[in-house]
Amino acid sequence: MQAQDSLKQLIFNADTILVANQISDTMVNGVLMTTDKLRQVYLLDDENVLTKFNAKGQALFNYHSNIYGPPAHIDATDPFHVLLFYPDFGRVILLDRTLSAQDEIDLFNLNLEQVSGVGLSNDNNVWLYDNFAFKIKKISRRGKVLYESDNLIGSLQQEINPNFILEKNNWLYLNDPEVGILVFDRFGHYSMTYELKGLRQFQVLDNFILYNKDSEWKTFNLKTFEKLPLHDLPKDDRTQIRLEKNSAFLLTKDQLKFYKF
DSSP states (O other): OOHHHHHHHHHHHHHHHHHHTEEEEEEOOEEEEEEOTTSOEEEEETTSEEEEEOTTSOEEEEEEOOSSOSOSEEEEEETTEEEEEEGGGTEEEEEOTTOOEEEEEETGGGTOOOEEEEEEOTTSOEEEEETTTTEEEEEOTTOOEEEEOOOTHHHHSSOOOOSEEEEETTEEEEEETTTEEEEEETTOOEEEEEOOOSOSOEEEETTEEEEEETTEEEEEETTTOOEEEOTTSOOOTTOEEEEETTEEEEEOSSEEEEEEO
C-alpha cells in the first residue's frame, strides 16, 4: 500500500486502525519523534537519549550527549545519516545508522552565526538558512559552501526565520511558524507559501502534508490546497504521529505505539 493510500485509510478509519492494528507499544517519556523510509522510529526522551526502533518496536541503538542539551530538530530522511541541530550552539551533529557520531559542524566557526533552520540534503550534505545573508545554502560535512541561493528578500518581500528545512522529491520546505511553509526548488528558487502557521513539525506524504495545529490533526492537499481533519485521533499538542508505507507510529505523553495496516 502506498503512503497516499495509507493516509486515506487513516483519514477515514483512524479509530479502527489505532485500535485493531496495534502490534507493539513501549512506555516512554518522549519529547520528539521522527521516522525514516525503512519504517524505523527515532525517539528523543526527556533525558536527551535518542533511541532508534525498528517497525516492530524493538530498540536497536541509542545516542546520548548532554553537551549541547536537547536538539531542536532531528532529520532522519536518510536512514543511514541522521542529523541533529543545536541552534543555540550553532552545531550540527551527523550520526550513522547505528547512531554513532560521525561528523560535527561548527556553524559559528564558519561565520554562519545566524542560522535558524537546517536539514539533510538528498546527497547527504546539509541545507541551512542563513538569516544574516537571507540565503539558502548547501554545505558539505567539512563546511564548504556547495551552493547558495540569491538573496531572498527580493522574492519574498519579508524576512523569514525557519526552524527546519525538509528536502522531499527535489523540493525544499522551510517551516517558519510565523509565515507558513515556504517551498523552493532545489536551486533555492522560491515557488510558493502554504499558509500553515504555528507548526512545530509536519510530514510530507506524496500529495499531502500531515500536521498538528491547535491540538487537531489535519492533512493539507498539495494539489487542491484542501484541509481535512483527521477524526478520532488524540487531541493533544504533545501527541505526534508519523506514517511510513503501511505503518503508523503514535507518540503520546507516556507511550510509543506501533501500528501496521
